[in-house]
Amino acid sequence: MRNSQLKRHSSESPGxxxxxxxxxxxSVREAILAAAVELFARYGYHAAPLxxxxxxxxxxxxxxxxxxxxxxxxxxxxxxTYMRRLNASLEQIMxxxxxxxxxxxxxxxxxxxxxxxxxNEFFIIDTEIRALEGANRDYIMALRDHYxxxxxxxxxxxxxxxxxxxxxxxxxxxxxxxxxxxxxTWFRPGGRLSVQQVIDxxxxxxxxxxxxxxDSGQRPAGSEHT
Amino acid sequence: MRNSQLKRHSSESPGxxxxxxxxxxxSVREAILAAAVELFARYGYHAAPLxxxxxxxxxxxxxxxxxxxxxxxxxxxxxxTYMRRLNASLEQIMxxxxxxxxxxxxxxxxxxxxxxxxxNEFFIIDTEIRALEGANRDYIMALRDHYxxxxxxxxxxxxxxxxxxxxxxxxxxxxxxxxxxxxxTWFRPGGRLSVQQVIDxxxxxxxxxxxxxxDSGQRPAGSEHT
DNA sequence: GTCTATATGAAGATAGAC
DNA sequence: GTCTATCTTCATATAGAC
Numbered sequence: 285m286r287n288s289q290l291k292r293h294s295s296e297s298p299g300x301x302x303x304x305x306x307x308x309x310x311s312v313r314e315a316i317l318a319a320a321v322e323l324f325a326r327y328g329y330h331a332a333p334l335x336x337x338x339x340x341x342x343x344x345x346x347x348x349x350x351x352x353x354x355x356x357x358x359x360x361x362x363x364x365t366y367m368r369r370l371n372a373s374l375e376q377i378m379x380x381x382x383x384x385x386x387x388x389x390x391x392x393x394x395x396x397x398x399x400x401x402x403x404n405e406f407f408i409i410d411t412e413i414r415a416l417e418g419a420n421r422d423y424i425m426a427l428r429d430h431y432x433x434x435x436x437x438x439x440x441x442x443x444x445x446x447x448x449x450x451x452x453x454x455x456x457x458x459x460x461x462x463x464x465x466x467x468x469t470w471f472r473p474g475g476r477l478s479v480q481q482v483i484d485x486x487x488x489x490x491x492x493x494x495x496x497x498x499d500s501g502q503r504p505a506g507s508e509h510t
Numbered sequence: 511m512r513n514s515q516l517k518r519h520s521s522e523s524p525g526x527x528x529x530x531x532x533x534x535x536x537s538v539r540e541a542i543l544a545a546a547v548e549l550f551a552r553y554g555y556h557a558a559p560l561x562x563x564x565x566x567x568x569x570x571x572x573x574x575x576x577x578x579x580x581x582x583x584x585x586x587x588x589x590x591t592y593m594r595r596l597n598a599s600l601e602q603i604m605x606x607x608x609x610x611x612x613x614x615x616x617x618x619x620x621x622x623x624x625x626x627x628x629x630n631e632f633f634i635i636d637t638e639i640r641a642l643e644g645a646n647r648d649y650i651m652a653l654r655d656h657y658x659x660x661x662x663x664x665x666x667x668x669x670x671x672x673x674x675x676x677x678x679x680x681x682x683x684x685x686x687x688x689x690x691x692x693x694x695t696w697f698r699p700g701g702r703l704s705v706q707q708v709i710d711x712x713x714x715x716x717x718x719x720x721x722x723x724x725d726s727g728q729r730p731a732g733s734e735h736t
Numbered sequence: 737g738t739c740t741a742t743a744t745g746a747a748g749a750t751a752g753a754c
Numbered sequence: 755g756t757c758t759a760t761c762t763t764c765a766t767a768t769a770g771a772c
Contacts, residue, residue, distance in 0.1 A: 328554070331556050462692040491720050492675070494675055494682070561747085572757070
């Protein structure tokens with residue numbers, strides 16, 4: 285029902301088996317996709333020429349068409365693969381965690397972990413939805429909607445049980461997803477902060493907010509973490 | 511020192527005088543810019559042909575070059591105009607409000623107000639930085655950095671005075687700016703929520719967080735605002 | 737499977753008449 | 755100021771040899 289633009293190899297597990305972590309691409313097909321990820325993220329879909337993708341993969345532009353039907357198919361495969369992965373991981377959290385608070389904590393951590401591990405891929409998902417043509421767009425947006433609905437389910441559940449403050453569920457989910465997604469824009473692996481530190485900072489901000497309320501037990505100076 | 515790509519009319523106030531609010535564009539120059547805003551936002555900079563911008567403005571493509579040096583100049587003018595407006599409004603808040611809490615409240619409200627009033631313009635600023643060439647990019651990013659620094663100044667001040675929780679200032683500013691910026695992506699004027707409702711929801715989320723802590727004075731059901 | 741060669745179209749931009 | 759006509763470049767994509 286899907287993958288109408290895939291030509292061959294529909295069972296070759298594009299980055300799926302996950303035996304290795306970040307090593308060299310094995311097949312030419314994977315090399316093409318890796319190059320596409322790199323250049324779509326750097327210049328944008330429309331500004332990234334197929335010739336450059338081919339050169340980066342070590343082949344001629346025409347050879348890409350043996351592996352993929354067209355340029356659009358590259359974009360769709362990138363988005364599909366990683367949106368599915370994101371959804372699958374959240375579904376697992378929903379299965380394993382019963383309580384809204386644990387679910388939300390895990391969801392935030394999971395979201396940030398994936399968006400930092402696959403920075404470029406999720407950056408593309410975040411910025412190139414407009415570049416999808418026709419049914420591709422509907423399909424990817426349905427995957428995104430599914431993710432949003434799961435997050436909204438967590439929020440609704442938490443509000444009904446009195447664990448989260450009453451708020452607008454849709455708007456809260458947008459705010460939350462957005463701020464966690466944009467980590468893919470500014471995060472630099474090996475930079476000042478570790479992934480876990482970012483997760484902790486975001487969890488704190490989302491759950492407890494910025495305001496020192498009542499307790500005032502917050503030493504005002506000298507305890508910054510660097 | 512700037513506007514090297516503007517051809518003529520450097521004093522014609524591109525949407526600046528603000529006598530009218532959202533009326534018909536007066537000059538051809540403004541009609542071109544309005545069309546560019548529309549199409550850059552809808553299809554992206556690279557995917558929006560100059561010919562279509564011209565048609566929407568009621569002229570031929572070649573005529574654009576009488577008013578603007580090239581396509582890139584359209585993008586730069588859009589981004590420059592509205593980033594300056596955003597910065598100016600925040601600077602005014604800094605001048606008028608002394609306390610960090612009032613400043614942050616006003617900053618959030620101001621950010622959301624501008625990002626909903628000029629949805630397309632700020633959506634372009636948010637998504638087309640990559641399309642800027644050479645020095646244009648440095649220039650616009652400097653404007654954006656200035657805005658971030660002002661927000662960070664508010665946060666630092668508030669943390670030092672014990673009004674805000676201790677947290678990482680940069681990360682907090684990114685999270686905060688990002689979530690407010692993305693309102694431009696999903697907000698629909700005349701939709702379910704008013705601008706003011708969105709401002710209230712975001713302020714609450716940012717300042718107080720999602721968690722019902724201690725007090726538990728939050729009736730769990732039947733009090734949703736629609 | 738990958739190549740060279742090329743078809744085909746569309747883009748941004750310019751020239752020069754009016 | 756705006757037009758028509760056109761230049762030039764570069765894109766995606768295809769054909770067919772190896």
